[in-house]
């Protein structure tokens with residue numbers, strides 16, 4: 001009986017030492033897996049959207065990629081409606097999960113932004129990665145024949161002719177397969193967003 005108690009004690013002590021040893025061995029590994037503060041900072045970009053004038057587009061760098069921030073006017077927001085039949089995915093159903101968290105209502109699926117007036121989305125064409133140009137003026141006149149006659153304003157990718165509207169929704173009959181991606185972002189102050 002005495003031997004058994006001693007054996008139990010030795011076993012418990014050995015197991016405990018093993019667990020501590022294992023934890024000690026794993027801890028540096030776990031620390032290495034956690035991103036350093038400077039890495040985390042580099043993976044996010046803070047931007048004050050109030051620096052973008054109504055109707056203006058600014059391009060922000062995030063993780064080495066360009067991101068469009070467009071301040072849409074009331075007219076631009078109105079022009080998002082009425083051309084669903086020209087779009088491949090007008091209600092933005094083919095969106096990654098990260099966007100779907102806040103993209104819940106029909107209006108959010110059309111405006112594709114947390115605050116309708118500020119559009120924040122990837123500036124990388126979903127066809128082969130060129131950066132589309134900003135062509136906000138409705139109608140074909142101003143842009144020759146690079147956009148359709150009933151152009152509502154949007155983005156035109158000169159590489160292979162893809163067109164997106166002012167919510168980054170892709171038009172039918174162009175090579176780009178998807179709407180421009182809405183990047184992950186949130187408001188950390190009334191006019192400041194954190195991308196990433």
Ligand code: FES
Nearest residue numbers: 125127128157160
């Ligand atoms: S890369 Fe934009 S249309 Fe091909």
